[in-house]
Amino acid sequence: MSPDTAPPALTGEPAPPARRDPALLVVLGLIALLVLVALVVVFTRGAPELLDAGTPGGVVQRYAAAAVEGDEDTAARYLTATALANCDRYSEPGTEDIRVTLLDTTERVSSADVRVSIVTFYDAGPFGSSESESEDVFELVRADDGWLIDAVPWQLMVCPSTGSGDGL
DSSP: OOTTSOOHHHHTOOOOOOOOOHHHHHHHHHHHHHHHHHHHHHHHOOSOOOOOTTSHHHHHHHHHHHHHHTOHHHHHTTBOHHHHHTOOTTOOOOGGGEEEEEEEEEEOSSEEEEEEEEEEEEOOSTTOOEEEEEEEEEEEEEETTEEEEEEOOGGGOOOOOOSSSOOO
């Protein structure tokens, strides 16, 4: 445009179409794709994959799930008579806000140790919720038809009622 020529807006001519930067379009497309992939990942994650019920890790996984859900009868089926006899009926573990993660398993001929990470979440407090994390070990013994838990981390100990009316 020369200095003698008026801008298109003053002459009534349409303005030339604005050019879009192709690099900007590519970046915006990539961002949209990343957001879409993140949403798919978040919404398609399901429950953790169940381990084989015949392994020490599978037994601990099923016990922990029953304990966290408050299903004492199911949890008790995974315990030895010794573990049930050593149950501290005076403690309330409060298993509703716990996450258990299997760290490793050491399996021997007649026993096994399953090391876990236990994260406990707490709601109350002036600064909002908090959490504590610890590592502990489930001790298992081989039984006739698989594995039974002989020692349980205190956070996950389930003491089913004995039916004697003690209420503890």
